[in-house]
Amino acid sequence: MGFLGWIVLGLVAGAIAKLIMPGDDPGGIIVTMLLGIVGALIGGYLGSRIFGVGLESFWNLQTWIVAIIGSLILLGIYRLVAGRRAVGRY
Numbered sequence: 750m751g752f753l754g755w756i757v758l759g760l761v762a763g764a765i766a767k768l769i770m771p772g773d774d775p776g777g778i779i780v781t782m783l784l785g786i787v788g789a790l791i792g793g794y795l796g797s798r799i800f801g802v803g804l805e806s807f808w809n810l811q812t813w814i815v816a817i818i819g820s821l822i823l824l825g826i827y828r829l830v831a832g833r834r835a836v837g838r839y
Contacts, residue, residue, distance in 0.1 A: 754807045758816055759786030766820035774828065784827055785820045792819015 763785015767774075774781060796815035806812060 762816035788820030788823035789816035
């Protein structure tokens, strides 16, 4: 899969993760898109290491599932870390 494919996959996976896990994010849409891209890469890496299922091709269902799960995990971690930082500012 090409570099542009990774970016598009991450953007869409980040948007889907945001729809699955709604709520106020400490960052805006740009942060959510970046988290989607990085989450897709992390999901692909962990999926290939743990289950032997990685990011194969753009139109493969396992690629999308792994990318969305990675984005959900990264979005949850980001909310925990950034949420604590926002609480400490008061």
